[in-house]
Amino acid sequence: MQYKSQAVAMPYFIAAIGLFVGQIIFGLIMGMQYVVGDFLFPEIPFNVARMVHTNLLIVWLLFGFMGAAYYMIPEEAETELYSPKLALAMFWIFLVAGAATILGYLLVPYATLAEMTGNDILATMGREFLEQPLITKIGIVIVALAFLFNITMTTLKGRKTAISMVLLLGLWGLAIFFLFSFYNPVNLVRDKFYWWWVVHLWVEGVWELILGALLAFVLIKVTGVDREVIEKWLYVIITLALVTGIIGTGHHYYWIGAPEYWQWWGSIFSALEPLPFFAMTVFAFNMVNRRRREHPNRAAVLWALGTGVMAFLGAGVWGFLHTLAPVNYYTHGSQITAAHGHMAFYGAYVMVVLTIISYAMPILRGRAANSNKSQVLEMWAFWLMTIAMVFITLFLTAAGILQVWLQRVSDSPMSFMAAQDQVTLFYWMREWAGVMFFVGLVVYVISFFVKGETQPAKA
């Protein structure tokens, strides 16, 4: 690596992968509970498994983003990190807080956990994805501020590139919009309305800036294409993302008690939300086709291309599938939503974090790229996980279409549980696809331990 302090990225990446494994194990547990309802009950009720599954996802992606920033910012700013010690301290604080929170979910009844952690002082818990105890939420803010301070100071003392500006903007936005997680009015409509300022303005807003910056950084490195060209693309992509995504928030406001004009605003703007992802795919392939060098890390190139394609499919196509208000009227809160959620998170955020890990980790370990043997294994992991995710999405989509038909469209609608019984077959197939994903993940982890001939990293 070019700057010694980039090394702090390594523990972040390792923690990210470790928590990723945990996330998938709990995903498999939930998938099993969909078909064998009393599986692990009462030890791990579904709601607990789901909290662990989704919270681990968020936490490991945050680890990934922070690791990525610690790796990228010194190189972009052409200077050492402002404070590697602070970065390392924050790593341990975040890891311990995250682990304690997960253990709290698993070991303490949620209501007791809420009482123990100050939820009666300021009630923020028990809302989807924002289940964290108040003290964890405050911890997240402190870690985020220390992290932002660190990378902002680094950028200020060094070179300011478009990539680092976009990355900083995305990360600051992430921290700022998280503050809405502390706002929980009794008025349910208002609660939901601003809940989306965290959830939507993260994943369909500022996170896309982070995604774009990470992808652009890796593409510059592996293709050798001129920075001017890549950064121009980056601006175009994030323009499309925010111009469509901000008002696109409206697609969550159709049925929660907000005014009905959101059906128009939400439908029109969110129908355009696939555009940035389409541009991203074209961008990635274009840059790789115009490459000026053959980077020895072919696995990283594969992840970068895969991110474009899968983000477009998962976030773009599967999002569009149910975003128009007249369609969403029937699909809202069904397995269609779950299908979209899985592929979008995997295609956009999981894959981009794995892209930067794939690129940076060998360099952090002192080589330009992993050995051929290790890369072949990593590429196997890529295909296993990606194809498994395609199947998970297809099976959930099939389940969702059937569910919507039986429960909502039919002249004699079935009850929720009766409809669920009818789609069991698809839930079994989803679980098997989940097992395939887990196998891919195991192969991925193994690829880090496979040795072989490598070239030393330059500088």
Added chain:
Amino acid sequence: MSGIFTKSMARNIFYGGTVFFFLLFLALTFDTERELPSRDNSHNITPEVAAGKHIWETRNCIGCHSLLGEGAYFAPELGNVYVRRGPEFIKAWMQSMPTMAPGRRQMPNFNLTDEELDELVAFLKYTSEINTANWPPNIEG
């Protein structure tokens, strides 16, 4: 993209576009806030409803159920459960959990007191009277 379209033009469009659409979003939010009282049933929020929402949150109901379509999809929609089942059924249901029927999805027993059950039902009643633009499509949710 040709040479005429430069990076700084792209950057300016990004900042301009983002600021414009964020301001538009704020304007729509402002208007939403103005209109909410006519739709959100907030005039029926009592201390009992507030206590019910607190119970809803601290038992992590959203971890299995959806409420106005948001949440998990493991168990039935509860935004309209007050209309679908009625207060007595809801209370009796919660008290008889878990069924322990082999192979069936299980709901924990939260050991709520009668007062807490009433509060939870009050919250679900309030929720069912929010104007949701006629969603869900039918009573099954």
